[in-house]
Amino acid sequence: MKKVNELFSLEGLRIIVTGASSGLGLNQAIMLAECGASVFALSRSGQVKINYDGVLPDGIEFLKMDVTNESDIQRVINAIGENGGIDVLINNAGVTKRQRAEEITKEDWELIHQVNVTGVFSCCRYAYPYLTKSGHIGRIINISSMASYLGFSEVVPYSSSKSAVLGITRGLAVEWSEKNILVNSVSPGWFPSEMSQQVMDEDRKAKILNRMPLHRFGKPEELSSIICFLASRGATYITGQDFSVDGGALSFGF
Numbered sequence: 001m002k003k004v005n006e007l008f009s010l011e012g013l014r015i016i017v018t019g020a021s022s023g024l025g026l027n028q029a030i031m032l033a034e035c036g037a038s039v040f041a042l043s044r045s046g047q048v049k050i051n052y053d054g055v056l057p058d059g060i061e062f063l064k065m066d067v068t069n070e071s072d073i074q075r076v077i078n079a080i081g082e083n084g085g086i087d088v089l090i091n092n093a094g095v096t097k098r099q100r101a102e103e104i105t106k107e108d109w110e111l112i113h114q115v116n117v118t119g120v121f122s123c124c125r126y127a128y129p130y131l132t133k134s135g136h137i138g139r140i141i142n143i144s145s146m147a148s149y150l151g152f153s154e155v156v157p158y159s160s161s162k163s164a165v166l167g168i169t170r171g172l173a174v175e176w177s178e179k180n181i182l183v184n185s186v187s188p189g190w191f192p193s194e195m196s197q198q199v200m201d202e203d204r205k206a207k208i209l210n211r212m213p214l215h216r217f218g219k220p221e222e223l224s225s226i227i228c229f230l231a232s233r234g235a236t237y238i239t240g241q242d243f244s245v246d247g248g249a250l251s252f253g254f
Contacts, residue, residue, distance in 0.1 A: 008035075009035060009233075014040070016090065018092050018119075019067075020042060021045050022049050022050040027220035028227050030060070032228060038061075041060050041063070042065040043062070043093070067120075067122070068118075085134060087139065089127040091123055104156070109157050116158070137182060141184055142165050143185065145159075146249055148242075150249075162187075166185060173241075186244075186245060187245070187246065188223050190249075213252055218246075226245055
């Protein structure tokens, strides 16, 4: 029987996190590194883009990568994979825009899906050969959203894209089940982030807090902890699943 620290330590794992320059992605990268992983924090800026007043743990390397650029994805993931392998891919990068459906332009629709859907799939595809060779069982953890389950006004393209992430997750979990890869997703509820602030005013904030049994927003570490679990040796019999971390919002009736 494995000891608890063997099950949940991330020592020796090489983990990619996209969209990791700030917010929830940065918090995930930090917690993964604190659990012992070597973390490649990818973003367009390639650096922390907020005023972070803490001390970053050892084991995080910040690199530039644009998830809308397939050749960029291929170059960066191959560079990481060919210099030590890849054990875990976390597709966290995402974008949204608050606008009524009838006003959405083709360009906005395509950008949101390019980042949230095509970028996710491309990262999975290029990480695939390295994940199959992981000695720890390869993992893909996609960040979806409660918007893939519930309808919200003025974010239809985002809801569409995050529903697609669930489809990618389940399809790859089945197709790659015999290729040494487990694929799961996590659907956050409302957490403080630059993206959530773009679509929230005081009226929407009140409705959101009323809508969940816990009546509060999530803390970043409350999301990062399940990411760490799904990357660990304690989660080797879980694949094709989505985990809602939402303060009970999906369970709320009336």
